[in-house]
Amino acid sequence: xxxxxIARLSAFLTVFFLAVASAASLDFGLSLTNDSDYLYEGDWxxxxxxxxxxxxxxxxxxxxxxxxxxxxxxxxxxNSTTSTLVPWRLDLGRTEFEGLLEGFLGSSSVFRxxxxxxxxxxxxxxxxxxxxDGFRAELSLNNFSIYLGAGYRGLTYKEDARSLIDEDDxxxxxxxxxxxxxxxxxxNLGFRLNELVQGHDFGLEAWGQYDLESAGKQTHTAYxxxxxxxxxxxxxxxxxxxxxxxxxxxxxxxxVAAGGTVRLSIPEIIGFRVTGNVAxxxxxxxxxxxxxxxxxxxxxxxxxxxxxxxxxxxxxxxASPLRRVTVGATGSALFRTTTNAPSSDALTKATVRTExxxxxxxxxxxxxxxWQAAADLSFHLSGGVFxxxxxxxxxxxSPLRWKASINAAFNL
Amino acid sequence: MKKTFVVIAFIAIGSAASxxxxxxxxxxxxxxxxxxxxxxxxxxxxxxxxxxKGTIVSTGFKSTAAxxxxxxxISLKPLTRLTLEALVKTQGGTxxxxxxxxxxxxxxxxxxxxxxxxFRVKSPTATASVRGTGxxxxxxxxxxxxxxxxxxxxxxxxxxxxxxxxxxxxRGGAVALPAAVVLESGLDRVADLIxxxxxxxxxxxxxxxxxxxxxxxxxxxxxxxxxxx
Numbered sequence: 001x002x003x004x005x006i007a008r009l010s011a012f013l014t015v016f017f018l019a020v021a022s023a024a025s026l027d028f029g030l031s032l033t034n035d036s037d038y039l040y041e042g043d044w045x046x047x048x049x050x051x052x053x054x055x056x057x058x059x060x061x062x063x064x065x066x067x068x069x070x071x072x073x074x075x076x077x078x079n080s081t082t083s084t085l086v087p088w089r090l091d092l093g094r095t096e097f098e099g100l101l102e103g104f105l106g107s108s109s110v111f112r113x114x115x116x117x118x119x120x121x122x123x124x125x126x127x128x129x130x131x132x133d134g135f136r137a138e139l140s141l142n143n144f145s146i147y148l149g150a151g152y153r154g155l156t157y158k159e160d161a162r163s164l165i166d167e168d169d170x171x172x173x174x175x176x177x178x179x180x181x182x183x184x185x186x187x188n189l190g191f192r193l194n195e196l197v198q199g200h201d202f203g204l205e206a207w208g209q210y211d212l213e214s215a216g217k218q219t220h221t222a223y224x225x226x227x228x229x230x231x232x233x234x235x236x237x238x239x240x241x242x243x244x245x246x247x248x249x250x251x252x253x254x255x256v257a258a259g260g261t262v263r264l265s266i267p268e269i270i271g272f273r274v275t276g277n278v279a280x281x282x283x284x285x286x287x288x289x290x291x292x293x294x295x296x297x298x299x300x301x302x303x304x305x306x307x308x309x310x311x312x313x314x315x316x317x318x319a320s321p322l323r324r325v326t327v328g329a330t331g332s333a334l335f336r337t338t339t340n341a342p343s344s345d346a347l348t349k350a351t352v353r354t355e356x357x358x359x360x361x362x363x364x365x366x367x368x369x370x371w372q373a374a375a376d377l378s379f380h381l382s383g384g385v386f387x388x389x390x391x392x393x394x395x396x397x398s399p400l401r402w403k404a405s406i407n408a409a410f411n412l
Numbered sequence: 413m414k415k416t417f418v419v420i421a422f423i424a425i426g427s428a429a430s431x432x433x434x435x436x437x438x439x440x441x442x443x444x445x446x447x448x449x450x451x452x453x454x455x456x457x458x459x460x461x462x463x464x465k466g467t468i469v470s471t472g473f474k475s476t477a478a479x480x481x482x483x484x485x486i487s488l489k490p491l492t493r494l495t496l497e498a499l500v501k502t503q504g505g506t507x508x509x510x511x512x513x514x515x516x517x518x519x520x521x522x523x524x525x526x527x528x529x530x531f532r533v534k535s536p537t538a539t540a541s542v543r544g545t546g547x548x549x550x551x552x553x554x555x556x557x558x559x560x561x562x563x564x565x566x567x568x569x570x571x572x573x574x575x576x577x578x579x580x581x582x583r584g585g586a587v588a589l590p591a592a593v594v595l596e597s598g599l600d601r602v603a604d605l606i607x608x609x610x611x612x613x614x615x616x617x618x619x620x621x622x623x624x625x626x627x628x629x630x631x632x633x634x635x636x637x638x639x640x641x
Contacts, residue, residue: 100585108568110585140586142568194587198572234576234592237612265612267594323604375603 027057030412035405041349042399045079053093064099067116091157094119094131105141112138117156120149120188123227124241124259126279126307127207128294131156132186143194154183154212164296164306165209166249168216183212186294190225200230209294221247221292238262245291253289257281257307271320276313283309283338300332301366302403303386305346311335311359324372330384334361342393350388350398358392380407434499434506435462436479436486443475443490467496471515481508484531487518497534505529512551516599520546520557545575548598553580553606555599563587578605589613 031053039045055069073089096116104111114136121129134151153161161181163169172178190205208222227241242258259279266272279299281291290308298304299312311334318328336342336359341352366384373379383404388394438445438461445457450466457469457477470493471477479486481499484506488494492515500507505528510517512533521531533549545559554563555578563579564570569587573579577590580602591609599605 102567107566110567140567140569143570194569195571229589231590234574237589263612265592267592267608271594271608 025059028055030054032410034408036407038402038404040402041347043080043349045077048074048076048078050074055093060099063101064097066097068095069093070095089157092117104139108142110140112140118149118151120151122188122205122207122223122225123203123229124225124243124257126257126259126281126293126297127223127225127243128186128188129297130161130295143196144191145194146191148187148189150185150187152183152185153181153209156181158182162296163294165211165221165292165294166217166219168213168219171216184209184294185212186210197230199232200228202229203227207294217249219247219249219292221245221294223294235265236262237265243291245289245293247289247292255282255288255291257291257293269319271318271326273316273318275316275318277316278314279307279310279312280337281307281310283336283340285338300334300364300386301330301382302364302384302401303334303346303362303388304343305334305361306343308343309337309340310361311337326370327368328370329365329367332364332366334364335359336361336393347386347388347394347398347401349401351395353393353395356393358389360389361393362386362388376411378409380409381405382407432501433464434481434501434508435464436467436481436496436499437462438477439480440476440478440487442477444472445475445477445488446470446472463496465496465499469494469496482506483522483524484508484529485520486510487520489516489518491515492517506531508532509534516548516550518546518548518598550599550602553599553602554578555593555595555605557595578609580606580609 031051033049033051033053035047035049035051037047039047050073052072053069054071055067057065057067059065069092071089071091071093073086073091075086075089077084094117096114096118098114099112101111103109115134117131117133118136119129119131120136130153132149132151132153133155134149136147136149138145138147153163158173158178158181162173163181163184164173165182165184169182172182186207186209188205188207190203192201192203194201196202203226205225205227206222207225208220210220211218223243223245225241225243227239229239231237238261240258240260243256245255245257247253247255257280259277261275261277263273263275282288284290293307296306296308299307299310300314312332313335314330314332316328316330318326320326339357339359342361364384364386366382368380368382370381371379381404383402385403386401388398388401390396390398438447438457439459441457441459446454447457447461447463447470448454448468449463454470463469463479469477469479469488471488471490473490475490477488479488482501493513494515494517495511495513497511498507498509505524507530509532517533519531519533521529523529545561546557547559547561548555548557554561554573556573556575558575560575561573562570563573565581565585565587567585569585571579571587571590573590576592576595578593579588579590582588588609589612591605591612593605593608597604
């Protein structure tokens with residue numbers, strides 16, 4: 001019976017697929033990626049991940065389309081004593097019905113919408129950048145755009161969602177029996193004015209998340225994020241943003257973050273670029289709580305510091321000495337903004353001194369090579385080391401943290 | 413009253429008389445290039461041949477041609493077909509309108525002191541209007557050699573694209589932030605230009621690779637217009 005059901009289902013899917021394919025200009029593809037990360041911090045560990053990502057796009061008319069994607073992932077973590085294998089993980093990727101309506105409010109307007117498992121991100125990419133199950137809508141009138149969205153995060157994979165707003169989230173994240181992200185709904189609203197001043201855009205976004213977890217502490221947060229982006233002349237580009245976070249977990253709290261980037265590009269000199277970056281997130285002190293974004297991300301490549309109680313300054317140089325080859329190097333200096341203990345997850349083998357008063361956490365130089373071997377095949381090799389500050393913050397026996405990564409991607 | 417009318421009539425007649433048709437001249441022909449005048453058969457193009465309003469010009473595989481109108485040069489890339497819709501010269505300047513049905517053109521329109529140059533390239537999905545600049549355009553992608561161009565979508569969104577910059581219409585019909593690029597290849601390597609432009613986005617961790625996201629299904633629709641400031 002079960003075999004017959006599977007056979008019928010397979011036949012139905014085949015017929016459906018062929019019918020849709022013949023009726024529409026269907027597009028589909030496959031992406032295969034390999035990520036191998038080698039870490040050494042007194043002891044070695046290897047994180048191996050392989051992912052197959054299939055996607056299908058079916059247009060409906062000239063202005064609407066259905067996009068479906070799914071992924072298979074293998075992940076293994078190995079070190080000298082233990083190995084942890086996740087032999088397979090199947091998940092739904094970006095899957096949405098999207099479309100646009102032109103002339104929605106007069107001839108100079110366009111309305112865009114997406115419903116399903118959609119990708120959202122804030123301007124700074126520091127508050128939120130992930131998939132949610134929900135919708136997004138945007139109305140553009142000339143150079144003015146207003147957009148809003150809402151969705152549920154509790155059906156996304158916790159490693160992707162990286163929802164680490166309070167202690168409950170941290171507990172659930174570390175619990176290997178929990179697969180999904182904490183139950184939280186989120187919404188955003190924003191506008192953007194392109195070329196408000198020639199070559200410069202301005203916008204404002206508001207993000208919020210509501211904690212639906214009934215057990216434990218509930219923490220609700222909202223974020224207000226004004227931003228600027230523009231360029232001076234042909235070669236200079238810059239952007240700046242700041243975020244005010246307001247929250248409630250039984251009592252009200254607030255925190256702040258800000259950042260900016262400046263880039264000089266000289267394409268005539270082997271595609272040379274120099275980029276300066278600053279990002280700051282408040283820690284807990286008499287005025288502010290630690291900054292807790294909706295999605296917590298590692299802010300540098302080797303050290304796993306989260307974007308909280310941190311000041312990052314970095315300088316990146318890159319060039320393309322050969323066509324389809326890009327080389328680059330980054331130097332990042334990290335500081336804490338308070339004298340509170342730095343994140344314990346950032347460096348597993350480094351020990352924080354009992355009496356510390358310094359702010360400088362350490363320096364991280366990295367280098368990378370990217371090679372687009374063919375239109376569908378690319379390789380990315382990178383490596384770096386985090387040098388912890390053993391004078392002020394970490395004990396003198398804290399080892400360097402090394403990391404080497406190779407990424408290969410094949411897109412059909 | 414009668415006198416006023418007569419004066420106005422004379423001025424109008426005088427102005428009309430000063431508008432006269434202009435002709436374009438073929439030059440730098442390479443490969444198979446043909447033209448078809450109104451009501452005539454297709455003929456192979458040769459350097460020095462003059463063509464006028466209504467003429468259709470077509471280039472074949474690995475074939476290129478240039479058309480000259482006074483100081484203006486229009487370079488036709490391979491597999492291009494266009495119609496000369498208007499070639500008009502007045503005392504105040506020139507008016508040129510081309511209809512680009514397929515392919516790619518590169519226009520070099522030098523500014524003329526004391527005269528206006530109204531140069532337009534229309535296509536099924538775009539209109540490019542030029543006064544004193546140089547650019548290459550294929551309906552979606554734009555690279556500017558000289559001057560400054562306003563790239564505008566039908567819904568009114570625009571960005572200024574300066575000399576040495578590239579921009580294009582991204583998914584959903586928005587104008588991408590311009591990126592400084594090397595001009596020597598023009599739009600021949602448009603995929604590289606798009607990748608370079610996308611990599612100029614100042615977001616995320618500097619130096620950290622981002623995972624490729626498969627292309628979106630919805631492609632931009634509507635028309636695109638370019639006007640020069």
